[in-house]
Amino acid sequence: MPLIAHVLSVLALPTPGIPLLIGGCGAGRTHALHAVMARLEGDTTPVYLDVERLATTPEQCYRSLLRHVRLADDGPALPAPASLASPRDAYAAILAVLTRARAASGRPFTFLLDEVLDLRTFESFPGLKTLMAETGVALGRSDNRFVLATRFRQRGARLADAWPRIVPVLLDGAPDDTRGDDALAALDPVERQQVLALTGGRLGYAVLVGAALRDARRHGLADPVGALTEQMLSGSALERRLRLSYEVRLQRARGYGALRAILDVLAEQQPLTLTQIAQRLSRTPGSTKDYLSWMLDVDLLTVERKRYTITDPLLRLWVRLNNGPDAPSDVLVARETQRFALERLAGLPEAPVAVARPASSPGGIIEID
Known part of the structure; x- marks a missing residue:
């Protein structure tokens, strides 16, 4: 039903x-x-x-x-x-x-x-x-x-x-x-499928990527991977929403600093066991287990067969882009977003082919040739 x-x-x-x-x-x-x-x-x-x-x-x-x-x-x-x-x-x-x-x-x-x-x-x-x-x-x-x-x-x-x-x-x-057909109405069926795959099926993310794709078309050809790349740049609508999701969940949990460190570890490699995470943090398994339980409580993490992953795949990409002292460069955003997109779209028909060279279009979107 x-x-x-x-x-x-x-x-x-x-x-x-x-x-x-x-x-x-x-x-x-x-x-x-x-x-x-x-x-x-x-x-x-x-x-x-x-x-x-x-x-x-x-x-x-x-x-x-x-x-x-x-x-x-x-x-x-x-x-x-x-x-x-x-x-x-x-x-x-x-x-x-x-x-x-x-x-x-x-x-x-x-x-x-x-x-x-x-x-x-x-x-x-x-x-x-x-x-x-x-x-x-x-x-x-x-x-x-x-x-x-x-x-x-x-x-x-x-x-x-x-x-x-x-x-x-x-x-x-x-x-x-619940997916808001009106919000994604301008996309053809393949693009809609790709946008939903890239955003993990989350309506709020999909609407923002779909809107970026529609805006980019006013200046020429565009594709979902390019639209997502543009939306992962610092200050974009989707990037701000991911930042909010990150901060809200961490603030609802405890141990803010340690939890950020765990997210940084899992953003680079997952799944990992409790022992593997503890070793990377130089913390005891006991204290690490507490940190992990607090993150499970606010759905930042998912655990299956004692292996932990970041629940939201787009949030994992955001953490990987933003775990350094400086805002990520456009080149880094394009490279990491293409890597993410290849993983997410691998099983879909007519997935766009990502290449390494990003270029700014007249509309401000990152084009993936």
């Missing part, structure tokens, strides 16, 4: 489930949430909330909700923000909005909570150490409906085990209705 239809079917159950969309950076979580919102039946009022933006203090979050969500005048009484005596009171008021409030139309809400795990930000406030468990119970008992999303696969899987009514929905490798 196509992904969006599957999510809608979960919401339509006699006791609606709570879909949890799980997909890494660039997988299309936000796109999928908005696609669900556009296709919801009219018996509820949909509200999209980016929890990552709202997760400051409980009091500020509550004030933001009251400004953003139109509530029924005759609904359950909610406290005035100025009357809240503690972060605990403020979070109770947030849950009241999410679980008991009704829309101005009188209909129940369907809340689409992007990056729902950022609610954990509030755990550092007094009285809120158990808020995640309490939130799961409250959402499970509510007559409102919910669609959740997270970029963290491991943490999302644990949330699905802990919260009632959760139905995990994996976006990585999802059916085509």
Whole structure:
């Protein structure tokens, strides 16, 4: 069943489930949430909330909700923000909005909570150490409906085990209705297949490479490898997104410096065992195992048969390009991107042939002759 239809079917159950969309950076979580919102039946009022933006203090979050969500005048009484005596009171008021409030139309809400795990930000406030468990119970008992999303696969899987009514929905490798046909419509079938292969099927990456390819065509011939090369240059849209993915995941984990060193090691050679990584870092296997577990927790790494790899192939390319003291040269970006593309496109028909000489076109794109 196509992904969006599957999510809608979960919401339509006699006791609606709570879909949890799980997909890494660039997988299309936000796109999928908005696609669900556009296709919801009219018996509820949909509200999209980016929890990552709202997760400051409980009091500020509550004030933001009251400004953003139109509530029924005759609904359950909610406290005035100025009357809240503690972060605990403020979070109770947030849950009241999410679980008991009704829309101005009188209909129940369907809340689409992007990056729902950022609610954990509030755990550092007094009285809120158990808020995640309490939130799961409250959402499970509510007559409102919910669609959740997270970029963290491991943490999302644990949330699905802990919260009632959760139905995990994996976006990585999802059916085509989440891939944004409109965003890639200008590409022919072979180019579309190549762009998706180069970007690991991640919608956010594919849209940026596809847009670069379309722009390059205004100045002459272009191909997906050249478009990807241009997007790996420092300051490009895709390069900035990869940098953000890198920083966000490292900041959500612990041991920032050591984790960067491990990524540098795996960017040059993978897969590697724990022992091999420890030797390259000159650290004990025990401490290295802790570092690796923190990186698995935020999906920076994947482990199979005790061998570790960087989960996102494009992020691995970005790390390899940016693990030195200076920004990578255009020549280095072109050479490493061609090497990456040859590996990714090896099994596809009509893959472009990469050569070593990059040249800047009138449109600023790197041409691969």
